[in-house]
Amino acid sequence: xxxxxxxxxxxxxxxxxxxxxxxxxxxxxxxxxxxxxxxxxxxxxxxxxxxxxxxxxxxxxxxxxxxxxxxxxxxxxxxxxxxxxxxxxxxxxxxxxxxxxxxxxxxxxxxxxxxxxxxxxxxxxxxxxxxxxxxxxxxxxxxxxxxxxxxxxxxxxxxxxxxxxxxxxxxxxxxxxxxxxxxxxx
Amino acid sequence: xxxxxxxxxxxxxxxxxxxxxxxxxxxxxxxxxxxxxxxxxxxxxxxxxxxxxxxxxxxxxxxxxxxxxxxxxxxxxxxxxxxxxxxxxxxxxxxxxxxxxxxxxxxxxxxxxxxxxxxxxxxxxxxxxxxxxxxxxxxxxxxxxxxxxxxxxxxxxxxxxxxxxxxxxxxxxxxxxxxxxxxxxxxxxxxxxxxxxxxxxxxxxxxxxxxxxxxxxxxxxxxxxxxxxxxxxxxxxxxxxxxxxxxxxxxxxxxxxxxxxxxxxxxxxxxxxxxxxxxxxxxxxxxxxxxxxxxxxxxxxxxxxxxxxxxxxxxxxxxxxxxxxxxxxxxxxxxxxxxxxxxxxxxxxxxxxxxxxxxxxxxxxxxxxxxxxxxxxxxxxxxxxxxxxxxxxxxxxxxxxxxxxxxxxxxxxxxxxxxxxxxxxxxxxxxxxxxxxxxxxxxxxxxxxxxxxxxxxxxxxxxxxxxxxxxxxxxxxxxxxxxxxxxxxxxxxxxxxxxxxxxxxxxxxxxxxxxxxxxxxxxxxxxxxxxxxxxxxxxxxxxxxxxxxxxxxxxxxxxxxxxxxxxxxxxxxxxxxxxxxxxxxxxxxxxxxxxxxxxxxxxxxxxxxxx
Numbered sequence: 072x073x074x075x076x077x078x079x080x081x082x083x084x085x086x087x088x089x090x091x092x093x094x095x096x097x098x099x100x101x102x103x104x105x106x107x108x109x110x111x112x113x114x115x116x117x118x119x120x121x122x123x124x125x126x127x128x129x130x131x132x133x134x135x136x137x138x139x140x141x142x143x144x145x146x147x148x149x150x151x152x153x154x155x156x157x158x159x160x161x162x163x164x165x166x167x168x169x170x171x172x173x174x175x176x177x178x179x180x181x182x183x184x185x186x187x188x189x190x191x192x193x194x195x196x197x198x199x200x201x202x203x204x205x206x207x208x209x210x211x212x213x214x215x216x217x218x219x220x221x222x223x224x225x226x227x228x229x230x231x232x233x234x235x236x237x238x239x240x241x242x243x244x245x246x247x248x249x250x251x252x253x254x255x256x257x
Numbered sequence: 258x259x260x261x262x263x264x265x266x267x268x269x270x271x272x273x274x275x276x277x278x279x280x281x282x283x284x285x286x287x288x289x290x291x292x293x294x295x296x297x298x299x300x301x302x303x304x305x306x307x308x309x310x311x312x313x314x315x316x317x318x319x320x321x322x323x324x325x326x327x328x329x330x331x332x333x334x335x336x337x338x339x340x341x342x343x344x345x346x347x348x349x350x351x352x353x354x355x356x357x358x359x360x361x362x363x364x365x366x367x368x369x370x371x372x373x374x375x376x377x378x379x380x381x382x383x384x385x386x387x388x389x390x391x392x393x394x395x396x397x398x399x400x401x402x403x404x405x406x407x408x409x410x411x412x413x414x415x416x417x418x419x420x421x422x423x424x425x426x427x428x429x430x431x432x433x434x435x436x437x438x439x440x441x442x443x444x445x446x447x448x449x450x451x452x453x454x455x456x457x458x459x460x461x462x463x464x465x466x467x468x469x470x471x472x473x474x475x476x477x478x479x480x481x482x483x484x485x486x487x488x489x490x491x492x493x494x495x496x497x498x499x500x501x502x503x504x505x506x507x508x509x510x511x512x513x514x515x516x517x518x519x520x521x522x523x524x525x526x527x528x529x530x531x532x533x534x535x536x537x538x539x540x541x542x543x544x545x546x547x548x549x550x551x552x553x554x555x556x557x558x559x560x561x562x563x564x565x566x567x568x569x570x571x572x573x574x575x576x577x578x579x580x581x582x583x584x585x586x587x588x589x590x591x592x593x594x595x596x597x598x599x600x601x602x603x604x605x606x607x608x609x610x611x612x613x614x615x616x617x618x619x620x621x622x623x624x625x626x627x628x629x630x631x632x633x634x635x636x637x638x639x640x641x642x643x644x645x646x647x648x649x650x651x652x653x654x655x656x657x658x659x660x661x662x663x664x665x666x667x668x669x670x671x672x673x674x675x676x677x678x679x680x681x682x683x684x685x686x687x688x689x690x691x692x693x694x695x696x697x698x699x700x701x702x703x704x705x706x707x708x709x710x711x712x713x714x715x716x717x718x719x720x721x722x723x724x725x726x727x728x729x730x731x732x733x734x735x736x737x738x739x740x741x742x743x744x745x746x747x748x749x750x751x752x753x754x755x756x757x758x759x760x761x762x763x764x765x766x767x768x769x770x771x772x773x774x775x776x777x778x779x780x781x782x783x784x785x786x787x788x789x790x791x792x793x794x795x796x797x798x799x800x801x802x803x804x805x806x807x808x809x810x811x812x813x814x815x816x817x818x819x820x821x822x823x824x825x826x827x828x829x830x831x832x833x834x835x836x837x838x839x840x841x842x843x844x845x846x847x848x849x850x851x852x853x854x855x856x857x858x859x860x861x862x863x864x865x866x867x868x
Contacts, residue, residue, distance in 0.1 A: 118554035121537055125496055152555075159556045159713070160537025162496045178458030179653060179689045180615040182703050188846040192818055215497070216540065216707065219461030220272050221615035221689075222314030222622050231499070233275030239818040239848050 101131050106138045115146050121156060124163055133167045169204045169211030171249045171256070174228040178217030181225040189225060190214065192239045196246060209251065230255075263303040263344055265289070266321040268383060270468055271461075271500055272314035272622070277334070281318045282307055284337035292341050303344055306392075309469015311383035313370050314622040316354070321365065321383075328365045330354050357641070370620045373638050375601065377609045378425075378462075378585040379625045382469035387504050390511040393472040399517055401588035405480045406525045410440060413484040417587065420595035421607035426452055426543070426580030427658075427684050428760065429606070429673040432587075438567040439485040439575045447487040448576040451478050451584055453494040453501070454548060456540040457656030458707065460687035462611040463581035465623050467494065467501040470585065471508035475531065477584030479517065480591060482529045485577050489530050491552055493542075496535040506533060540657070540711035543685075544759050545570070545578045547713065558713045559759035580685070582611055602628035606672035610683065616653075616690035619644045626671075633667040636690055647692035650791075651776070655684030657704045657711075658764035660771025661697060680771040682764070694847070696793035697776040698783050702730035704768035712761065719762030722753045726769060734794045736864075738784035746773065792860020798845040799863045800838050806857035809833040813849035813858055822849060 109126050113119040120142065127138050134157055143150040157163045173193065177186045190201060193212055197205055204211040220226050223235030227245070232255075234245055248255040267273075267282040286305050311319040316330040320340065329340060329352035336352060343349040353361035354368045362368050376382075385392035393399070405413055418433030439447060451474060455463040466474060474492075482490055492509075494502055509531055512518045520528045534552050541547045542557040549571045551557040570576025586608060590598045599607045606628040615621045618640030626635065632652055636642065643649050651661040654671075660681030662669065669675055676682050691700070709723045726749050729742050750766030757763045773780065782788050789797040802813070802822075814822040814836060821842030825835045838849065840863075850858040 116554070118552065120554045121551065122535060125535055125537070155556050156537070160539055162536075162538035179656075179687065179703070180458075182458075183616055183689065183691055183695050183700070185847060185851075188848065191844070191846065195818070216456065217458035217460070218271075219455075219464045219498070220275050220314070221461060221613055222272055222317075223275055224615065226275070233271075235275050238816070238851075239846065240816055242818075 101135045101138065103137065103141070105130065106135070106141055110142055110145050117146060117148060120146060120148065120153060121160070124153070124157060124160075128163050132172075133164045167204070170209050171230050172211050172213065174213050174215045174218070175201070176216075176218045176220070176224070176226040176228070177214040178221060178224075180221035181217075184224045186214075186225045188239060189227060189237060189242065192242055193246075196243055210246075210249070263325070264323040265303060265305045265340075266308045266311070266323060266383065267305060268309070268311040268317060268319045269307040270310035270314075270465060272310065273317035273319060274500070276317045276331075278318035280334045281320065281332050281337065284334035285320070285340065288337040288341040291338075303341075306386045307388075308385065309382045309387050310379075310465040310623055312374075312379075312622045312624065313368070313620055315620060316622075320352075322348075326364045326366075328354060328363075328368065369641065370622070370624075370639055373630070373634060374625050375609050375627050376625045377589050377598070377601075378466065378582050378611055379470070379623070380589065381473060382465060385470065387469050387471055388507055390472065390508075390515060393470070397592065398472050398588075399476055399515075401591035402476050402479055402517060403523065404591055405483050406523055406527070410484050410486060413480060413591070414440060416595050417484070417590060418595075420590045420598040421602075422583065422586055422590060422598065423606060423673060424580055425582035425586075425610065425685070427655075427682070429683060432579060432583055435567055435577055435579070436481060436484050438565070439577045442568055442575040444568075444575055445486075446489060446574055447485055448571045448574060449478055449482045449485065449487045449490040450548070450552070450571065450576060450578045451490070451492040451581060452543065452545075452548060452578055453492055453498075453581045454536045454543045455495060455498075455581070455685060456536075456538075456543050456711075457685045457687050460613050460656060460685045462613055462623055462686055464495075464498050464501055466581050466585050466611075467498065468504050471501075471505045472512065473585045473588055474581055475505075475508055475512055476517070477579070477587035478531065479512075479522065479529055480587050481577055481579060481584065483522075483527060485575070487577070488528050489532075491532050491534050491571075493534045493536055493548055493552060496538060502533065502535065509533070539713075540707075541713045541759070541761050544761055546759070548578065549576065556713075558715050559761070561758050582686075603670065603672045605674050606683075610671070610686055612686045612688045614640050614688045614690070616688075617644050617647060617692040617695075618642065618690045628672045629670045631668050631670055632662065635671070635688060636667070640690065643690065643692050645692075647694065649690070650693050650695055651691045651697060651700075653681075653689040653691065653700065653768075654687065655682035655767070656687050657707050658682065658761065658767055659684050659687070660767040661691070661700060661775065662771070663775040666775075680767050680774060682767070694791050694793065694850075696734075696789050696791035697772045697779045698730065698733055699789075699791075699793050701768045701772045702727065702734055705730055705765070708761065708765045712765075716756075716758040716762060718753050718756040719758070719765060722749050722757075722762075723765055725749055726766075730769070733780065733783045734789075735796045736783065736787040736794075738780075740784060742784065743773065743777075743780060786862070787864060788862040789860070792845070792847065792850070795845045797863055798860050799840050800843055800845055800847065800849055800858055801861050802836050802838060803857045803859050804835060806855050807836060808855050808857070809836065810854070811836075812852040812854065813838075816848040816852035818846070818848065819844065 201214045227234045320329045320332045327348045339349045414436045422432045423429040539557045544559045547557040547559040611625045620641040653661045705727045712719045714720045753766045792798045821839045827834045
């Protein structure tokens with residue numbers, strides 16, 4: 072965590088000013104070679120920009136600024152347009168995510184089986200709303216529109232593991248296994 | 258393969274995988290190996306096949322035994338030995354499907370969930386191993402393509418036209434006409450695109466098709482390319498479909514290696530190259546022009562369609578865009594003839610449609626039914642009626658751009674026209690059943706909120722109109738609605754329908770219009786009485802325990818995450834403990850009401866209790 076010690080204005084990972092005293096997640100360093108290795112898999116054509124960014128997202132869990140700059144240069148393509156894509160497509164994120172990514176399905180079938188209560192309960196248990204990361208970087212919370220497992224609603228997906236027919240009662244037990252030292256916190 | 262080979266089909270589709278199907282398959286494999294020679298000698302050998310979706314996802318993981326035609330539900334790894342031991346002998350009773358009469362149902366066809374279905378698009382799903390080209394060929398795969406190669410492009414188009422096939426992705430445009438239009442433009446090159454950007458919350462038929470039978474979608478796309486004269490094509494698939502993507506990629510490689518794709522399809526000299534493009538997770542990219550923008554490497558924004566994409570689509574060239582399910586129907590039509598397809602369905606909507614029947618029904622999953630089936634038959638014959646002894650309130654069809662239909666319309670025959678006439682649509686085929694504990698105002702708010710987030714912001718009616726609608730609905734749900742709100746919602750809906758640029762905006766008012774029309778009393782209860790009849794809108798609701806009905810079972814106490822259910826111990830041994838809910842702690846999440854088996858937890862108006 073960056074310690075907010077001096078009186079200067081404080082900025083978060085994406086360069087937005089934040090209130091003094093806020094914990095700011097550090098951007099995980101991504102070596103230039105790893106970024107270039109991904110970019111080099113594709114020809115320098117505009118139509119591959121989304122695919123490159125998706126691969127980066129999969130590898131780094133977010134899109135570092137340097138990565139977008141290198142991609143813009145490689146594709147001879149304005150950085151602003153990559154930024155516009157990165158903020159428009161839901162699969163892409165400019166912010167680093169937590170160690171474990173909790174996705175709560177809020178598709179219609181899950182919604183009418185009270186997925187919003189799951190989000191409220193996670194807020195109560197972890198103190199984060201969708202889009203946020205816990206201060207210790209352990210969890211990030213997202214909602215997704217549909218995981219296509221509607222017959223098992225409500226569904227929560229943590230790091231690729233599906234939990235179907237989730238109740239508020241089961242939820243804290245599931246979370247416990249992802250906390251530091253838990254069986255799923257590998 | 259020997260004739261007496263017995264097959265164990267294990268559904269390894271996303272729904273069943275979430276229920277631990279992989280472990281079940283592994284356990285069965287181990288049990289088969291352990292049983293070894295005995296089984297092979299006495300009862301013929303058995304092999305295990307991992308298949309796509311068998312349909313009834315609510316009862317997964319599902320294991321089928323062929324050729325005995327036995328179907329096991331909710332299988333756990335610990336059952337593997339029992340199942341293997343029963344092969345060729347008495348079926349293992351505890352895992353058979355039991356309907357409400359309690360009688361075990363041996364065969365899939367005896368299960369009422371399947372009895373009313375008619376499978377065309379899903380004809381192979383759940384029967385073949387999606388990763389095996391041999392399986393597909395054995396089931397008659399690529400025969401339609403071979404036939405198409407002997408036909409003139411115009412004859413292929415005529416056959417599709419004669420079948421009356423309409424697009425399964427939403428708008429229901431006649432597929433044959435689309436191909437005809439694209440074929441008629443001289444510009445080159447031309448493109449074919451498969452739309453697998455299934456973004457509708459509550460629908461998963463395209464995912465199941467891509468995961469369970471990728472080759473029939475690919476075969477359909479190749480036939481489309483032959484018909485319109487395209488040599489390059491794309492399959493646009495949601496990036497979230499982590500299972501479908503590698504399955505389709507493998508299938509493409511197999512098809513290429515076997516000469517069904519590439520520089521000379523089956524030595525005909527016709528060429529076609531297909532590529533997968535991963536979607537970026539934007540609902541609007543299901544719209545044709547936005548999807549094409551996304552393939553070109555731009556932000557997925559629609560354009561106004563003075564010129565249709567069949568004339569100028571991808572890179573301004575003639576482009577045919579067909580939905581996954583539409584394409585899966587194409588090989589069937591060519592193989593069996595357009596008449597075979599057109600004899601099913603209604604006057605204007607031919608063939609079958611895959612629906613994902615989910616929500617508060619007893620049996621849920623993927624179903625394929627003839628067009629023209631009634632909603633009642635879908636919900637009660639196939640779905641088995643409403644779950645948890647609740648009563649039916651509404652069925653929502655067509656995804657976020659569709660609407661909610663009430664009980665009085667249960668006998669409506671489902672086809673493209675009938676649903677559009679009632680402020681909803683077939684859309685991609687989501688069917689979400691809602692019971693008396695779903696609030697229709699909140700449902701309308703949910704869809705408008707969803708669409709608000711997915712609106713690309715390019716045109717004003719959609720961008721601003723949806724935001725304004727959301728604000729009004731939010732206020733109504735909070736008990737701050739005004740009498741004038743309903744009229745304002747109607748006005749905004751009209752503006753959206755008339756002035757939006759693309760289909761997303763034009764249909765975005767459907768959830769509001771249909772609920773306003775069929776459930777006006779719910780809006781009025783929220784606005785005039787500050788009450789949510791379904792007990793869903795939290796600011797208006799409190800849970801209470803009906804002491805008469807309460808049996809002191811403590812289910813509510815255990816279910817409440819906030820400890821707001823308070824216990825008063827029994828005064829004497831012959832009395833029961835009593836329970837009440839502390840209104841200061843209760844957030845009206847409804848967990849206690851869901852947990853109660855005796856209707857003892859009731860939703861009441863919040864203000865009334867606090868006062």
